[in-house]
Amino acid sequence: MNIYNNIKNDTYIKDIFKKIAKVEIEKEYWANHNINHTNNVINIVENTLEQLGYKENFIEQAKIAALLHDIGNIYGKTDHAENSYQLAKEYFKNNNIETGNNEKILEAIRYHSNGTKDNKIASVLVFADKIDIKKNRLTLKGYEVDGMKEMQYIEDITIHIDNKNLTVNFICNNKINMKNLESFYFTPKVFKAINHFAAEFNLTAKIMHNNKE
Numbered sequence: 001m002n003i004y005n006n007i008k009n010d011t012y013i014k015d016i017f018k019k020i021a022k023v024e025i026e027k028e029y030w031a032n033h034n035i036n037h038t039n040n041v042i043n044i045v046e047n048t049l050e051q052l053g054y055k056e057n058f059i060e061q062a063k064i065a066a067l068l069h070d071i072g073n074i075y076g077k078t079d080h081a082e083n084s085y086q087l088a089k090e091y092f093k094n095n096n097i098e099t100g101n102n103e104k105i106l107e108a109i110r111y112h113s114n115g116t117k118d119n120k121i122a123s124v125l126v127f128a129d130k131i132d133i134k135k136n137r138l139t140l141k142g143y144e145v146d147g148m149k150e151m152q153y154i155e156d157i158t159i160h161i162d163n164k165n166l167t168v169n170f171i172c173n174n175k176i177n178m179k180n181l182e183s184f185y186f187t188p189k190v191f192k193a194i195n196h197f198a199a200e201f202n203l204t205a206k207i208m209h210n211n212k213e
Helices: 002-008 011-026 035-051 056-068 071-075 080-094 102-110 120-131 148-153 178-183 187-200
Strands: 154-162 165-172 204-209
Touching: 002 056, 011 035, 011 071, 011 080, 035 056, 035 120, 035 154, 056 080, 056 102, 056 120, 071 080, 080 102, 102 120, 120 187, 148 154, 148 178, 165 187, 178 187, 187 204
Parallel strands: 165 204
Antiparallel strands: 154 165
16 A cells, blocks of 8 residues: 555645644634544545455555545635645645546545545545544534534444445443434434445445444
């Protein structure tokens, strides 16, 4: 995975994530879009595609999309997906990066907020991005937001794919108020992303809370 590792270890990319961390504090973001969130998304993408049996080359391409999907937050959250796309496109050009699938990778970055059709990299990226709602996603400001602060009680999220069945299990502390979490505006986006991903990969989705559907 030379291309992915080269990008991740590039000082330019590392500096972007350092600046994003500062922007999030200055602009009082509710959720982290920093390197920790990015690594969570990368891990979900890799784990999911491995369970689906995809080859290493495709997984590397999807991980590149996951790595760069939020770099536009260096300018703030507004239009961050478009800004991420523009920065990634420029970065590819300036560094002569050719993955064999640049167009799909860049498209996935551009539409990771809402998704797009006929792009499996985009589908798995949206899925991974949306379900990263564990407690370490919250900023200090996020703990003050009704509904969202319930994420502090989501301790783990497991993904299991077997015989065309997708099971996403949210492991939560008993202190969680599910009614408040479900009323938060972002929660329906999580369910939508899971179901869209399942449909794109011909899977039957089951969403669990502490091992109960």
